[in-house]
Amino acid sequence: MLIEKYRKTIEACRFCPMCKVVCTVGNITKNEANYPRGKALILFTILKKMREFDEDIVERIYQCAICGLCKDWCISDYDIPELIMAARADIVNSGKIPSRVLKIYENIRKTENPYAMVNDEKISAVLDKEIRETGKRAKILYFIGDTAFSHPEIFEATIKIFNYTGIDFTILPKKNRGVELLYQLGFRKEAKRLAKENAEVINEADAEVLVTSDADEYLAFKREYPRLGASLNPDIKIMHITEYINLLLQKNKLSFSRKINKSVTYHDPSSLGRYLGIHEPPREVIKAIPGIEFKGMKWNRSRARSCGASGGLLFTNPEIAAKAAENIIDEATEIGAEIVVTASPLCRQSVGDCKKLRNSSIEVYDIAELIVKAF
Template identity: 30%
Template sequence: MFMSSPAEWHVDLLEIAQKCVYCGYCSLCPTFKELKWETYHPRGILEQIRMYFSEGVKESVQVEVSKSLFEAIFACTMCKACENICLVDLPLLKVWEQVRQEAFRKGRWNPLLLSLYNKVKSTHNIYGLPTEERLAWANLAGMNMSRRTKKKAPLAFFVGCQASYSGKMGNVAPSVVKILRKTKVNFTILGLDEWCCGSPVFLAGGYSAGRDFAKHNLDQLKELGVERIVTACSGCYRAFKIVYPRVLGEKWDIEVLHITELAEELIKNGKLKLKHSIKEKITFKDPCELVRHCGLVEAPREVIKQIPNVRFEELPSNKHEALCCGGGGLLKLNDSDLVNQVNSRLVSEIKYTEAEIVANGCPTCKDTILTGVKNDNLDVEVLDISELIVRAMEGEK
């Protein structure tokens, strides 16, 4: 069945909705801050869930409530800010995911979302592009990666769809490879055998459907004898770290690292040296999936600190309180204007720091921030942290 949650993720929606104490702490929701209607407020969504799922509710009422409920649930960026601050610790992300499943059951996904799902399922990437193009990033960067595929190694670089196929992310994967080569890490890649991590399917609430992606990728990694994987994508990181063990219901001992964690380790053991100073002032945008979903806070900062003479300034909202860029939760498929609105608050914070480089650890954030700074005519360079590391490692711009 496409739509169901792993047993331990399944929650009683009505019971949780009834536990909300209306404190309003979750008013920091980025969607509510922009749209300002109570129906988009996390506690407002819970109120609609109460109405929708109450026993004996009339069908006509359910149909009426579902209109605003499903609209609100797909206006959510899945940033986890509400759950992070909830006074009574409600597992809100699980609730939002289950409501997305209910929308699917009722045939209420928008066509773009359905189309993405079908593309991912049939082509195993988010763009619906041919598998043969999955190594386009290496060809464009003039890197011959063929000897790396099918190669047994203790560490695998999981590239992810955006870094593999998207022109805007063209430098991300080559940067990771440069770091691995320079530090002589013995690594492999899945190459044409890599499938989408399944993140878009999981974000839509499709845990059962996403299981195929988890199983495929994990089988490939096991075949190559991989003990650790590294990725520069926060969505892939969350999928491997949190979602795969649960959807597969099995313990597996492959360690999952974000590139910042590996870089921090390589710096500590003296293999990675960031010798070149970067004169531009730097700030860092914490991706929601790294910081709130997975609790990864310090590694990016530890790495940036190692850049000689670095001028670093935190964004006003940082770490667990970081603002969402607006690009998460598949919002781009549902309301691109809202993405821009949410993003403009982040751009204002970037402006406030007077940073000349905004680094981040997620292709979705990078893509969204690139659009935001362009819309705002802000003169700031948007870099993935792997690109920043290479710049400090090689001294090139």
């Protein structure tokens, strides 16, 4: 079993309540079995062959946002998210996959995205309007990512930024299939196959820089592709859109002509902030827009709260994800922000949906959507 590799984590965490205070899912569900200690205790019984994966245990293992707050909080650096992802892969290998999780897998297998999105008319309209030629050779290769692909307003805004600055760019001729969600849900074989296929297409495109809007796929390029044996050409520089835009600003290749006279806060996506340490580029980009009053969240950077979308939670347990997103809206309201900006289409979806449900007056945008408002 893959959890064997994390025996030390299991043995240490089953006695420890120290990161309970920050656990996203535990503090929403108030279920002891959902905190890191509870999960470790459950997996200890599996490791010792006292129990097998049953419906209840499987449910506990999928009720985790893989948000990494527990790992960040831990002074001993035990890695609960890696343990949970290994346990999920063991569940997949055992065939005891819950139907909600299997549905996501089937959606990806059949339609190449977790949303089972088959009607591409709106997307095609945006691509036809903004790009004359896809799949051509260019300096910048824009990897849209499957969540941004299902929200044309995000990639439309990003493409507008490229066009506005006159950058030579292209997008992949095929859909931009996501690897991170499959990996986090435990489907390692499928994640490996997709990562290898994506790497082949990306390498063939022969670009200098690979830019993505998708914070989770950025994490996949940096962390999952190497461990899945999917080799991206080492000469290709991989950048998140916030890093690339910040670079354009530093080189005076991007400027703003309109003011946005609003107070704006930034929600750090776990994948971009906590896992990859990219905290400052998005803040610098937002602060560069004239008129904006930047208001920092109380919980920020590596200690930022999770919006609950990651780890597949938005798909498997949307009611828990919605509660986590409420925390973001509440915190933004508390600090007096009028706009919440994030740099992950998945976070934008989660926090944006929550804003609609709550009928909050706070506006929620992906960073690219905010930028084009200042052109």
